[in-house]
Amino acid sequence: MKIGSLALTVVALSAAPIDYGIRSAFATDFCVELTAAEFSRRIERRGDDNACAGSDTSNIKAAARDRARDNANNAIAPQCLSNVTLDIGQQACTRVNLVANTSPNNSWVDVPPAPKPDANKVKYIGQGIGSAAGVNLCAMAHDIRLRTRNVVDGHCSHGSGILPHRTFVTARAWARCAVICRTP
Numbered sequence: 001m002k003i004g005s006l007a008l009t010v011v012a013l014s015a016a017p018i019d020y021g022i023r024s025a026f027a028t029d030f031c032v033e034l035t036a037a038e039f040s041r042r043i044e045r046r047g048d049d050n051a052c053a054g055s056d057t058s059n060i061k062a063a064a065r066d067r068a069r070d071n072a073n074n075a076i077a078p079q080c081l082s083n084v085t086l087d088i089g090q091q092a093c094t095r096v097n098l099v100a101n102t103s104p105n106n107s108w109v110d111v112p113p114a115p116k117p118d119a120n121k122v123k124y125i126g127q128g129i130g131s132a133a134g135v136n137l138c139a140m141a142h143d144i145r146l147r148t149r150n151v152v153d154g155h156c157s158h159g160s161g162i163l164p165h166r167t168f169v170t171a172r173a174w175a176r177c178a179v180i181c182r183t184p
Contacts, residue, residue: 004181025149028182029105029114030115030181030182031113031115031116031140031181032092032095032122032179032181033115033117033119033140034092034179035087035092035095037159038088038092039080039083039088040090040093041083041176041177042076042140042174043072043076043175044072044174045063045068045071045172045173045174046068046071046171047067047170047173048064048168048169048170049061050166050167050168050169050171052155052156052165053150053165053167054156054157056080057132059160060167060169061146064146064169064170065146065173066121066133066143066183067121067137067171068171068172068173069120069143070141072139072175073123073139076175076176077137077139079177080125081126081129081132081137082128082129082130082132083131083182084135085132085135086132086134086135088179089135089137092095093181095122096116096179096181097184098184099182099183099184100136100180100181101136102134102135102136103181105136108124108136108138108180109124112138113138113180115138115178116181119142120140121173122139122140123138123141124137124180125138135180136179137178137179137180138178139175139178140176141174141175142173142174142176143171143172144172144173144174145169145172147169147170149168150168150170151165151166151168152164152165153165153166
């Protein structure tokens with residue numbers, strides 16, 4: 001009985017990183033964010049959401065954050081695709097002891113490589129074009145701030161005896177270009 005319990009524990013511990021989406025320990029590819037010295041562009045964007053009071057406020061906060069991150073990543077993407085050359089990519093990868101991954105990989109669309117350094121959202125944006133051809137690129141978004149405010153709104157219900165109000169959330173995020181690097 002003890003051997004069976006031990007085997008089950010080993011299987012459960014081995015599967016835990018996969019169940020929780022922890023890929024970086026096993027990944028060979030990383031999105032390495034470019035520094036300002038390597039590529040000086042960075043874009044900031046906002047995202048908004050709102051709901052009547054009584055709705056789950058964390059959901060509207062999460063939606064606003066996600067919109068801000070997506071807006072920032074989408075805004076920087078064309079600049080990354082057109083201007084980040086293979087030389088810039090190789091320089092960034094070398095900085096973290098990796099090499100640029102130039103092979104096409106469609107699975108990055110669904111699951112982008114792990115970020116270096118950490119980011120709130122990573123998005124694979126494709127291979128560079130023109131003088132940037134051959135380099136695989138990501139955009140990495142970072143949260144800046146989140147603001148909420150409440151406004152009286154007669155269209156919202158007020159079953160709890162307080163004035164009906166709506167909660168508005170505005171989030172801000174910034175994004176920078178990143179290069180997909182792999183272990184040598």
